[in-house]
Amino acid sequence: MKLLEQLCEIHAPSGNEQNMTKFMLGYINQHKNTWKQPPKVLHGNAFQDCILLVFGTPRSAIFAHMDSVGFTVRYGRQLVKIGGPDIANGYRLVGEDAQGRIECSLVYNEAEEQLQYINEREIDRGTELVFKCDFRETDETVQSCYLDNRLGVWSALQVAETLEHGIIAFSCWEEHGGGSVSFLSRYIYEQYGVTQGLISDITWVTEGVQAGRGVAISLRDSLIPRRAYVQRIIRIAQESGIPFQLEVEGAGGSDAKELQRSHYPWDWCFVGAPEDNVHTPDEIVHKRDIESMVALYKVLMQKL
Numbered sequence: 001m002k003l004l005e006q007l008c009e010i011h012a013p014s015g016n017e018q019n020m021t022k023f024m025l026g027y028i029n030q031h032k033n034t035w036k037q038p039p040k041v042l043h044g045n046a047f048q049d050c051i052l053l054v055f056g057t058p059r060s061a062i063f064a065h066m067d068s069v070g071f072t073v074r075y076g077r078q079l080v081k082i083g084g085p086d087i088a089n090g091y092r093l094v095g096e097d098a099q100g101r102i103e104c105s106l107v108y109n110e111a112e113e114q115l116q117y118i119n120e121r122e123i124d125r126g127t128e129l130v131f132k133c134d135f136r137e138t139d140e141t142v143q144s145c146y147l148d149n150r151l152g153v154w155s156a157l158q159v160a161e162t163l164e165h166g167i168i169a170f171s172c173w174e175e176h177g178g179g180s181v182s183f184l185s186r187y188i189y190e191q192y193g194v195t196q197g198l199i200s201d202i203t204w205v206t207e208g209v210q211a212g213r214g215v216a217i218s219l220r221d222s223l224i225p226r227r228a229y230v231q232r233i234i235r236i237a238q239e240s241g242i243p244f245q246l247e248v249e250g251a252g253g254s255d256a257k258e259l260q261r262s263h264y265p266w267d268w269c270f271v272g273a274p275e276d277n278v279h280t281p282d283e284i285v286h287k288r289d290i291e292s293m294v295a296l297y298k299v300l301m302q303k304l
Contacts, residue, residue: 001142003027003157005135007150011095013070013082013128014176017049020066024051024170027157037164049172050180052188056165060196060304061188062297063181063255064152065174068145069279070130071106071115073097073123079106079115082128083175086280092132093117097124103132131281140212143284147275148202149174151285155273156200158294159301166301167194174201174255181258189264196229196304197268199254200297202285203247205276212286214243215293218270221252223260229267233300240299243292245274271296 012020025043028051032038042052049066069083071093091106104119117123131145142151156168167188172180188194203209203216217233219225237244247270259266273289 001137004142004150004154005144007154008135008144008146009133010150011128011130012067013130014067014173015082016128017066017172021049021051024066024153028053035160036162039160039163039168047184048180050184051170052184053160053168054192055160055163055167058165058167058192058194060198060301061167061169061194062156062159062198062200062301063169063171063184063259064156064200065149065171065255066153067172067175068130068149069175070128071117073117073125073127073129075125077116077119077122079117079129081115084279085131086278087115088280091281093129094132095123095127095129097127099124102127102129104129134281140288141284141286142290143282145281145283147283147285148278149200151202151275151290152200152272155290155294155297159297162298163301167192171255178255178258181255182262185259185262185264185266189266195264195266197256197259197266198297198300199256199268199270199272201254201270201272202275202283203270203272204249204252204278205274206247206249209245209247209274211274211276211284212288214245215289215296216245216247216270216272216274218247218249218272221249221254221270223253223257225256225260225268225270230269232304233269233271236300236303237296240296242296242299243288244296271300
């Protein structure tokens with residue numbers, strides 16, 4: 001869990017993922033030669049802040065977004081949301097501008113319907129603020145801001161250790177409209193002919209998806225994947241004996257939206273652990289669901 005804690009502490013709201021990219025490249029380059037199949041690492045200007053890991057002869061690709069929700073400083077101590085963060089008076093926010101490190105508080109001005117910060121000085125406009133990380137671990141759970149989607153990234157890195165054939169795509173901007181999977185999926189299709197996608201992201205605890213009962217395989221959210229592909233994934237999960245739950249929602253989305261709207265014949269399925277306290281500083285996930293998420297991804301990347 002130390003690696004997960006490090007990931008949760010990194011300042012990487014949508015549009016400014018460069019700190020995460022730098023950390024990820026350092027981690028990958030340090031560990032890749034200990035993995036079963038050292039991957040080809042693709043990054044740089046053609047990929048903006050995204051990273052592709054290509055293992056062997058790939059048939060399927062995992063997509064895990066590296067960015068988080070947060071806030072942008074506007075004028076007069078106002079804040080603008082990045083993505084859909086939860087709003088509550090007193091949330092501690094951190095960031096950095098030209099004047100130095102910042103730790104301040106969030107406040108919602110109901111009279112003016114404005115988000116604002118409370119700080120001893122005015123913060124430079126355009127500065128991004130994110131939830132202050134307070135990583136907590138028990139025997140059964142992990143709790144922190146930004147488990148969505150640092151846990152999806154962490155899971156993909158665990159899969160990378162034994163992956164022989166496949167692609168792992170670490171994407172950007174997912175929390176604020178996406179965009180990067182559009183060019184990543186085109187590159188993957190044109191260079192490797194891969195059309196099978198898995199979305200390594202974190203979903204919600206609901207009345208039908210409970211903590212501690214296994215990773216969630218989503219039958220649909222605001223979009224509907226091709227049923228034949230999802231049924232293959234369910235059959236593989238059933239044969240594996242790994243605990244899982246089926247999710248059905250009418251809202252929400254992920255990097256999958258760009259695969260579904262692609263000009264190429266991509267299939268996709270969202271497979272992720274459920275969390276409670278979504279998009280707050282206190283997101284919480286059961287360790288059993290983390291274990292089943294990693295285990296199922298390893299099997300799926302072998303069988304698909």
